[in-house]
Amino acid sequence: MAVATTYQQQLQTMVDENGEIVRWLITLGVSIGALLEVIDSSIVNVALPHIQGNLGATISEAAWVITSYSIANAIILPLAAWLGDTFGRKDYFIFSLIGFTVSSMACGFAPDLTTLVLARVLQGLFGGGLLAKAQAILFETFPREKQGLVQAMFGLCVIVGPILGPTFGGWLTDNMNWRWIFFINLPFGILATAMCALSLPPDIKTNKKTVVDWSGIFLLAMFLGSLQYVLEKGQDDDWFSSRTIVSLSVAAVVGLILFIAQELTTDHPAVDLRVLRHPSVASGVTYSLVLGFALYGVSFLIPNFAQTLLGYTAFQAGMLQVPGSLMTGFMMPFVGIFASRFDARLLVATGTVILAMAMFQLSHVTLNSGWENFFWPLILRGIGTVLMYLPLTLATVGGAPPKDIPAVTAFFNLSRMLGGSIGIAMLTTFLTRRSDFHRVVLIEKVTPFGPDTMQRINGMAQIFTHQGQSMHDAQNTALHMMNNVVTQQSMLLSYEDMCWLLGLLLCLSVPLCLILSSGKRKTAEPIEMH
Numbered sequence: 001m002a003v004a005t006t007y008q009q010q011l012q013t014m015v016d017e018n019g020e021i022v023r024w025l026i027t028l029g030v031s032i033g034a035l036l037e038v039i040d041s042s043i044v045n046v047a048l049p050h051i052q053g054n055l056g057a058t059i060s061e062a063a064w065v066i067t068s069y070s071i072a073n074a075i076i077l078p079l080a081a082w083l084g085d086t087f088g089r090k091d092y093f094i095f096s097l098i099g100f101t102v103s104s105m106a107c108g109f110a111p112d113l114t115t116l117v118l119a120r121v122l123q124g125l126f127g128g129g130l131l132a133k134a135q136a137i138l139f140e141t142f143p144r145e146k147q148g149l150v151q152a153m154f155g156l157c158v159i160v161g162p163i164l165g166p167t168f169g170g171w172l173t174d175n176m177n178w179r180w181i182f183f184i185n186l187p188f189g190i191l192a193t194a195m196c197a198l199s200l201p202p203d204i205k206t207n208k209k210t211v212v213d214w215s216g217i218f219l220l221a222m223f224l225g226s227l228q229y230v231l232e233k234g235q236d237d238d239w240f241s242s243r244t245i246v247s248l249s250v251a252a253v254v255g256l257i258l259f260i261a262q263e264l265t266t267d268h269p270a271v272d273l274r275v276l277r278h279p280s281v282a283s284g285v286t287y288s289l290v291l292g293f294a295l296y297g298v299s300f301l302i303p304n305f306a307q308t309l310l311g312y313t314a315f316q317a318g319m320l321q322v323p324g325s326l327m328t329g330f331m332m333p334f335v336g337i338f339a340s341r342f343d344a345r346l347l348v349a350t351g352t353v354i355l356a357m358a359m360f361q362l363s364h365v366t367l368n369s370g371w372e373n374f375f376w377p378l379i380l381r382g383i384g385t386v387l388m389y390l391p392l393t394l395a396t397v398g399g400a401p402p403k404d405i406p407a408v409t410a411f412f413n414l415s416r417m418l419g420g421s422i423g424i425a426m427l428t429t430f431l432t433r434r435s436d437f438h439r440v441v442l443i444e445k446v447t448p449f450g451p452d453t454m455q456r457i458n459g460m461a462q463i464f465t466h467q468g469q470s471m472h473d474a475q476n477t478a479l480h481m482m483n484n485v486v487t488q489q490s491m492l493l494s495y496e497d498m499c500w501l502l503g504l505l506l507c508l509s510v511p512l513c514l515i516l517s518s519g520k521r522k523t524a525e526p527i528e529m530h
Contacts, residue, residue, distance in 0.1 A: 004444050010201035011141060022199050024380035026141050027150055028196030030134035033097050036185055036192070037127035039070065040104070041417075042299070044120075045171035046318075047178040054178065057113045067232040068117045070421065071189060072124025073131075074224040077414040078271045079217065080132035087202025089140075094196055099126035100204030102187030129308055132410040137200070139397060139405045147394060152336025156392050158416075159332075159498045160325050162299045167318025175317060213270035216262045221272060223255030227418075231425040235432065255289060275404045275411065280517035284396025286414045287348070287516070290509045291388055292419025298381060300424050302362070302374070305495050307463050308487060309367055320371065324378035331386045344395035349513045351387025352506050356382055360504035363496045367488060393518040427498055434494035500515035 024179035043049075043063055076083075084092045103122040110116035135154055142150045172180045218312045226248040237245050263269040276282045303317035312320070339347065358380035366372055393412065400408045 004328075014199075014201060023141055025195050025199035027153060029192045029199060030093065030130075030137050030186055030193040031153055032195070033093070033100070033130040034134040034154060035157035035161055036100065036188055037130045037156055039165040039168070040123065040127060040185070041073065042145045042165030043181045044069070046166045046170040046315075048175045050173055050178040051116070055110075055113045055116065061113060063236070064113075064117050065120055065231075066280050067229065069120045069124040069127075070232060071225050071228040073128045074228045074417060074421075075221050076125050076128030077132050077417065078410050078526075080410045081136070082270050083129060084133050084136070084406055088134060089137060090196070090200040090203050091327055092129060093137065093200070094193060096126045096129035096133070096260065097196065098187060098194045100130060101185055101193070101362075104182045104185035108179040115461065115518050132413050133406070135409040135413065139409065140402075148339035148390070149333060149336040151389055151393050152332040152339075155386070155393065156329055158413075159295065159328055159385055162296060162420075163318070163321045163325050166299075166303060167315065167322070170313070170315035193198075193302040199361075213262070213266055213268055214321075216259065216266065216270040219255050219259035219262055223259050224253035226255060228421060229422040234425055235428045239429070256415055271410075272404070272407045273408045275400060278400050278404075279515050280405075281396055281408055281411070283512050283515035284392060284517075285411050285455075287392055287509065287512050288412050288503065289419035289422070290512075291392065292416035292421075293423035294359075294502055294506055295385060295389075295416070296420030297357060297423040297427055297498075298359070298362075301425060301495065301498055301502075302378070305365070309495075310369070311489060320374055321378060322424050323375055324382035327379050327382035328386055331383060332390065335386050335390050339391050339394055340432055342391075344391035345516045347387050348395065348516065349510050351384045351389075351391070352510050353384075354515075355384030355388060355508035356503040358384060359499045359506065362498035363503070365496075367492060386510045390484070390515070395479065406437045427501075430501065431491075431494050431498060432495045435490045436438035438490035438493040439486060442490055462517055506526040511524060 011022070048062050049372060052058070055062070086092075086097070093108055100123060103119050103126060106119035107116055107123060110119055135151075135163065137153055138150050139147065168184075169181045172178075172184065230245055230248050230252060234245055239247050240249070259271075260273065263271055263273045276285065299321070302314075302321060306312040306317040335347075358377045361377040361380065362374070394413055397405060399410050
């Protein structure tokens with residue numbers, strides 16, 4: 001008997017005995033698990049200086065707390081479908097929940113940086129299983145007509161999580177200490193585990209012998225581990241001027257080629273690449289890269305701009321994005337309810353254009369911009385993100401046979417995460433390069449011998465002399481302040497360039513919508529494990 005069909009029969013039996021509450025307990029339990037994973041991918045960012053000081057580490061050493069989690073997460077995501085098939089969806093998901101919760105506690109109690117990094121590796125390995133399997137479980141648990149609303153709830157976790165992480169992490173770090181960003185996972189982890197243990201139907205035990213594709217797993221780890229390191233550390237190490245970056249870039253390329261060859265020729269692949277044969281899946285996964293680039297790119301640019309140039313604290317920068325997040329939360333259920341009535345391609349294209357408009361509006365911010373200047377662009381961003389993410393999910397997964405759903409959801413989440421990593425790496429590099437470029441251009445126009453510049457420097461020098469400085473010191477202070485003005489303006493121009501870049505990328509991605517499916521699968525096929 002097909003395993004997933006039996007799963008659905010067992011689920012229906014539980015629903016008949018206990019009511020529809022069973023399905024919603026599953027939804028809440030797996031969504032909490034996914035939300036914990038997404039939040040922990042970004043919550044550490046704002047606490048890094050505190051971790052560095054408390055554990056006596058350098059900035060580059062402390063950054064491994066973030067990098068180790070990302071690498072482990074990237075490696076496990078595409079393996080989640082195979083692990084679920086091998087150990088059972090319920091057993092594997094609950095195992096991941098327990099492992100994630102325990103490793104979170106280990107992070108909180110870590111006495112030194114080495115222990116913390118190792119605990120973060122475990123947290124990333126367990127967390128990858130939570131994100132991919134949660135979405136697959138929801139697709140297998142609810143009928144087609146309810147997928148819009150259910151995926152809307154899951155989408156809230158994915159979209160709002162990266163914004164909630166730094167905001168919540170900043171509050172916990174400022175008001176308690178950095179260890180609480182990990183301890184807070186304990187009650188929610190226990191709650192999610194209890195819900196899933198009670199509501200998920202038991203796995204069907206089979207006598208089928210498990211064949212482990214060790215070569216595929218090793219090559220996957222080689223490819224994704226190397227790639228993620230390059231993306232995380234490339235800018236810090238000046239990219240290809242570093243032997244480590246060059247070596248790992250080669251390892252990533254070689255690993256990818258050998259991995260593809262291995263998975264397409266073995267009878268029992270660890271990662272089923274054949275699901276990409278469906279055009280809507282391939283285009284949806286590609287589009288998910290763009291979504292990750294834009295979603296994580298904006299979440300990186302706005303707080304960075306607010307803290308670097310406007311003097312906001314980490315918590316204030318996070319709160320800046322709250323209205324947009326509230327709009328996302330408000331719209332998500334409505335889009336979920338009505339998504340099945342509209343062509344997903346139209347909704348994704350509309351969301352992409354709206355998100356591009358938001359980026360173009362954000363390109364006009366200045367050093368005098370306040371909260372009100374960010375409000376409407378970020379509201380638009382919230383609307384556009386909802387219209388992109390939810391229909392894209394339905395179009396991508398809806399274009400695949402039900403038996404391929406676990407593999408497709410794993411690819412979909414992996415591509416979004418990699419898109420975010422690529423986006424942040426590129427934006428960080430481009431910000432630095434464009435800032436240097438604009439500084440050179442401005443310096444050519446703002447010289448100490450230009451009449452306008454001399455007038456401004458002399459005016460500032462007079463102010464400093466009235467405050468008690470000597471004329472020589474006042475002139476030096478004025479020159480220093482003018483240099484700071486040039487630096488700030490060059491950084492501002494580079495941020496504006498990045499907003500234009502993101503907006504242009506989104507506009508160029510619209511034609512990909514033509515390859516997506518409509519998100520409306522007419523017939524249901526039995527889901528079989530293989």
